[in-house]
Amino acid sequence: MQNNDWPLWEIFIRSKRGLDHKHVGSLHAADARTAIENARDVYTRRMEGVSIWVVESKNIHASNPEEAGDLFDPATDKAYRHPTFYDLPDDLKNM
Amino acid sequence: MSVDQETIFQNKIDNEIRIEPKDWMPEAYRRMLIRQMSQHAHSEIVGMLPEGNWITRAPTLKRKATLIAKVQDEAGHGLYLYSAAETLGISRDEMLQQLHSGKAKYSSIFNYPTLTWADVGAIGWLVDGAAIMNQVPLCRASYGPYARAMTRICKEESFHQRQGFEILLTLSKGNEAQRNMCQDAIDRWWWPSVMMFGPPDTDSPNSAQSMRWKIKRISNDELRQKFIDVCAEQVKLLNMQLPDKDLKWNEQTGHYDFGEINWKEFYDVLNGKGPCNAERMTARVKAHEDGEWVREAAQAHANKIAVNS
Numbered sequence: 001m002q003n004n005d006w007p008l009w010e011i012f013i014r015s016k017r018g019l020d021h022k023h024v025g026s027l028h029a030a031d032a033r034t035a036i037e038n039a040r041d042v043y044t045r046r047m048e049g050v051s052i053w054v055v056e057s058k059n060i061h062a063s064n065p066e067e068a069g070d071l072f073d074p075a076t077d078k079a080y081r082h083p084t085f086y087d088l089p090d091d092l093k094n095m
Numbered sequence: 096m097s098v099d100q101e102t103i104f105q106n107k108i109d110n111e112i113r114i115e116p117k118d119w120m121p122e123a124y125r126r127m128l129i130r131q132m133s134q135h136a137h138s139e140i141v142g143m144l145p146e147g148n149w150i151t152r153a154p155t156l157k158r159k160a161t162l163i164a165k166v167q168d169e170a171g172h173g174l175y176l177y178s179a180a181e182t183l184g185i186s187r188d189e190m191l192q193q194l195h196s197g198k199a200k201y202s203s204i205f206n207y208p209t210l211t212w213a214d215v216g217a218i219g220w221l222v223d224g225a226a227i228m229n230q231v232p233l234c235r236a237s238y239g240p241y242a243r244a245m246t247r248i249c250k251e252e253s254f255h256q257r258q259g260f261e262i263l264l265t266l267s268k269g270n271e272a273q274r275n276m277c278q279d280a281i282d283r284w285w286w287p288s289v290m291m292f293g294p295p296d297t298d299s300p301n302s303a304q305s306m307r308w309k310i311k312r313i314s315n316d317e318l319r320q321k322f323i324d325v326c327a328e329q330v331k332l333l334n335m336q337l338p339d340k341d342l343k344w345n346e347q348t349g350h351y352d353f354g355e356i357n358w359k360e361f362y363d364v365l366n367g368k369g370p371c372n373a374e375r376m377t378a379r380v381k382a383h384e385d386g387e388w389v390r391e392a393a394q395a396h397a398n399k400i401a402v403n404s
Contacts, residue, residue: 005394008181025244026178028187030390030397042174045167046251065117 007056009035011043014051021053029054108309113239116182124308127301128238129183130199131310133190136176137201140194143169144378145209145371146218154212161258162215168255172248179240195380203361204287206369213266213280219259221281221288221326227252228322229292232312241310260329267333274335281330282338289353290361292319298358320350327351 006028012021024043029035035054043049063071079085088095100119107114114120143166150166153159177187193199204222209215230252233245266277293299293315305311323342330337341354363369 006390008178025175025247026181027174028178030393031400034393034397041167042171045164045171062117065115066119 006030007058009039009054010057010060011035011039012053012055013039013043013049014053015048016050021051024048026057032056105307108237108307111309113242114237115239123304124310125183127305127308127310128241129180129185131305132176132180132183132241133185133193134200134202136173136180136190137194137199138205139169139173139176141201141205141375141379144375145205145207146215148209149212149215152212153215158262165219165255165258168251172251175244175247176241179244182240191383195376195383197367197376200365202291203364203369204291206364206371206375207283207287208371210283211276211280213263213276214284216259216262216266216277217280217284219255219257220263220329221259221284222291223252223255223259224326225288225291225322227256228318228325232318233310235309235312237309263333263335267335277333278335281333281335285338286357286360287364289319289323289356290358292316292322294358294361295356323351323353 008026008028009032010026011024013024014021027035027038027042029038032054036052039052039054040049044052075081101121104114104118104120104124107118114124146162146169147166150159150162153162177190180190181187190199194201209218227249230245230249234242234249236242236245263277263281266273269277296302296314296316299315302311302314306314327337327342327344339354341352343352345352364372367373
């Protein structure tokens with residue numbers, strides 16, 4: 001039996017309570033539980049985490065980088081969504 | 096179409112925009128990265144062997160715990176790099192097969208033996224020191240997954256180098272036998288460490304392309320000089336000597352001059368004629384084969400859970 005029978009898992013770590021889980025990398029493991037145990041050894045040897053998520057890589061669907069231009073186009077010409085777009089006098093306080 | 100793609104790709108590189116796994120990339124870029132990243136991963140894995148040799152014989156419990164942690168880090172570094180390389184479309188198995196069959200190379204430095212405890216100190220100071228100097232610029236490599244793996248690795252390497260220097264510092268303040276042991280380890284590890292930066296720029300065929308693609312950022316000779324300048328100063332704190340009679344501060348260049356490097360030795364070791372090439376590969380293959388039952392058991396367990404749930 002070869003290692004390539006083991007699925008690939010994407011690893012997400014929450015570094016401390018109150019923060020988001022963040023993607024840190026991937027690893028191979030036979031099942032979810034060993035994926036979590038391996039992730040502990042590979043990605044949290046120095047107390048980098050208080051919580052681990054593992055997701056089988058095949059379950060992640062990603063946007064296509066070649067279509068990124070079109071996909072994100074609707075946002076590119078809408079500077080008025082940012083507070084700095086509005087020209088207001090310096091005398092205006094507390095805003 | 097592909098000319099266009101290549102221009103877009105090079106523009107991204109020139110503008111410091113990172114390349115990510117699903118982006119279009121030239122096949123030669125992909126191949127160069129797979130080769131470099133897998134060799135790097137193999138080096139981390141094989142690098143566990145010379146030091147692992149001293150875990151059971153570390154002089155104190157503190158040194159033993161430190162060495163175990165360091166060797167475990169090297170395993171982790173290998174794993175970061177293998178999974179980063181897999182994003183380029185090569186499988187873990189294929190990489191391991193290339194290592195075990197001798198097709199893939201790993202850093203020559205690990206084909207030298209660790210004869211005394213002082214070697215563990217010299218490896219930390221010199222070998223990890225050279226590795227850090229090589230690796231810091233790679234944190235800005237153009238390929239995202241590689242750069243991210245290197246960032247994580249560099250954060251962890253610093254402790255490796257410091258613990259090594261501390262081992263030598265302790266020996267350097269010891270009795271005559273301990274001081275001799277310290278000097279002997281430096282004598283044996285110095286030149287192989289200097290060679291870790293690879294052949295001179297004039298003799299490094301892939302360097303120019305690698306620089307253009309921003310995989311490599313600083314040339315072999317430039318990094319080597321920086322390493323020598325740093326070590327020539329650090330060795331003074333140990334009251335030891337680097338084994339190079341031509342090592343001398345040069346006012347004009349603002350760098351240390353150094354003696355001739357024995358490149359024949361470098362290529363001999365690279366081509367399998369080093370003191371421990373065969374031993375390292377036998378140990379690596381044995382470890383892989385001895386782990387077979389663990390991999391099988393984990394898979395059997397996973398299958399059982401899948402059926403029952």
